[in-house]
Amino acid sequence: MKISMQEARDRIPQRDIILETTVRLMVPFIQLYGLYVIVHGHYSPGGGFQGGVVLGASVILLALAFGLPASKEYLTEGTDIIMANVGALIFTGIAALCALLGGMFLDYSVLTKILPIDPISWRSHGIFLVEVGVGMGVMTIMVSIYWDMASAGRLDEGL
Amino acid sequence: MNWIVTFLLVGGVFFLAIGTIGLLRLPDFYSRLHAAGKCDTLGVTLLMTAIALYNLHAPSFGSVLVSWKIFAIVFFIFMASPTATHAMTKAAMLVGVEPWQKKKGTRK
Amino acid sequence: MMSQVFLAVALAIVLLIFPCLVRALGGPTVLDRIVGVNMIGTKTTVLLLLIGLIYKDLSMFVDIALAYAFLNFIATIGACKFFRRSKQVHLEDDLVTEEEASA
Amino acid sequence: MKAKFAAFVIMLIFWVILSGMFDAFHLTLGVISCLLVAHFSGKMLFEGLRVEVRARQILGMLAYGPWLLWEIVLSSLQVTYIVLHPQMLDKMDPQLIRFKTKLKSTFARVTFSQSITLTPGTITVSVHDDEMTVYALTRSAADSLPGEMEKRIARALEPEQT
Known part of the structure; x- marks a missing residue:
């Protein structure tokens, strides 16, 4: 049945099942990819920042497909703020701990004074810990920047 | 083996070229989406299949995994490309981009 | 021998990006630009894989290509949503029509 | 619970494909990551369906894939x-059409609309319950809908209803 432009425009529904179903099938894989980028930060391209961006993008994708309130059910505002602070705390905490123990800022090899394993493996594990912190911070801050900008600070409807 | 890979590569570039020519030549937004949505998806699929096959010519465990990763990208593009096309069409409908129509006297 | 073929294909894709750039820069509507940018993104995904083959380090570039595909999709959806909401989108770029010019 | 476990297995397979490193450090973190994703987003993969239903749908998709690929090649040649x-411009006759689909489940409808977008000269504009609005590039493409594709999808994804 042939219809006109105006008719088609009027019949576009509020909920878009195509977008919703596709996003639903994609989001877990995107999140796992973000975690993979964080974990493999010191062997392949990527690291805390890039993985955090991918993780944040998955929540932004949810907000785009299901609306902003649904994404706030998935990641509540309180959790978001707590995770952002904990992430920043992990990063600065480890860095300052290194400085307090007598090394340079972010010099992980002095951490052997806390847990005696050899300095070289402390370097790789220390980088990993710092990257987890950076990833958490970047993810949550990206999501909250998106929330604020998409809804002009009101955090209600969004795009 | 190399011949199959070359054939797939040439086919992929051909379809990408068709998509690009279509993007330039077709008269309105909606028909441009036809070129973008179909030809690009097929071209990318052919090219990525060629790369995955070529990657297997010295098979080891790592290269097999890399080929699977390339196929994961192909699956992803197969899901994502129609969705993006659909989202763009819907946005154009709602914003009010007028489609090109044959001039038969009555033109809405 | 095969690396030359890959180099030729990569060059061809780079050349094909320029017409898309024409569409992305020249409009006429905002959504045409989105289509152009989306096509550039799809081509770049393949280009990254080809660069990986040419430099014989495919396993590293596959990760970048995967991330690029994800972010390209999200950017397209976001841009579409954004322009759907803003009702005052200037559809045509040549904003001054003939009536306005004469008035 | 079952959904989360199935999601965990799927995520673990995807992790092995991604990672390719099997020392204790990476494997442990991989399992932790998979658990996290399965716990927080595992339900999303199944959208309230039973796991068996979704598994059968995925298998149906695999059977349907090659035919779809061939159709995409044909459609690309037509666009070419x-x-x-x-x-x-003489060859084109763009038009909007609407028709009713017989498919019941959301997943089948979405698959159908994505297939329409990928095949000859048609793009899905919207799906509203069982009404689909389609933008067709030529008259023959518009006439060919819903056609054989709907039957194949019904056979692959909704065996009990055909």
Whole structure:
């Protein structure tokens, strides 16, 4: 049945099942990819920042497909703020701990004074810990920047 | 083996070229989406299949995994490309981009 | 021998990006630009894989290509949503029509 | 619970494909990551369906895939013909059409609409319950809907209803 432009425009529904179903099938894989980028930060391209961006993008994708309130059910505002602070705390905490123990800022090899394993493996594990912190911070801050900008600070409807 | 890979590569570039020519030549937004949505998806699929096959010519465990990763990208593009096309069409409908129509006297 | 073929294909894709750039820069509507940018993104995904083959380090570039595909999709959806909401989108770029010019 | 476990297994397979490193450090973190994703987003993969239903749908998709690929090749050749034709505008007759689909489940409808977008000269504009609005590039493409594709999808994804 042939219809006109105006008719088609009027019949576009509020909920878009195509977008919703596709996003639903994609989001877990995107999140796992973000975690993979964080974990493999010191062997392949990527690291805390890039993985955090991918993780944040998955929540932004949810907000785009299901609306902003649904994404706030998935990641509540309180959790978001707590995770952002904990992430920043992990990063600065480890860095300052290194400085307090007598090394340079972010010099992980002095951490052997806390847990005696050899300095070289402390370097790789220390980088990993710092990257987890950076990833958490970047993810949550990206999501909250998106929330604020998409809804002009009101955090209600969004795009 | 190399011949199959070359054939797939040439086919992929051909379809990408068709998509690009279509993007330039077709008269309105909606028909441009036809070129973008179909030809690009097929071209990318052919090219990525060629790369995955070529990657297997010295098979080891790592290269097999890399080929699977390339196929994961192909699956992803197969899901994502129609969705993006659909989202763009819907946005154009709602914003009010007028489609090109044959001039038969009555033109809405 | 095969690396030359890959180099030729990569060059061809780079050349094909320029017409898309024409569409992305020249409009006429905002959504045409989105289509152009989306096509550039799809081509770049393949280009990254080809660069990986040419430099014989495919396993590293596959990760970048995967991330690029994800972010390209999200950017397209976001841009579409954004322009759907803003009702005052200037559809045509040549904003001054003939009536306005004469008035 | 079952959904989360199934999601965990799927995520673990995807992790092995991604990672390719099997020392204790990476494997442990991989399992932790998979658990996190399965716990927070595992439900999303199944959208309230039973796991068996979703598994059968995925298998149906695998059977349907090759045919779809062939259709995409045909459709691309058709678009090629239109794009390269010197009097391209004579060949085109764009129109919007609407028709009712017989498919019941959301997943089948979405698959159908994505397939329409990928095959000859048609793009899905919207799906509203069982009404689909389609933008077709030529008259023959518009006439060919819903056609054989709907039957194949019904056979692959909704065996109990055919």
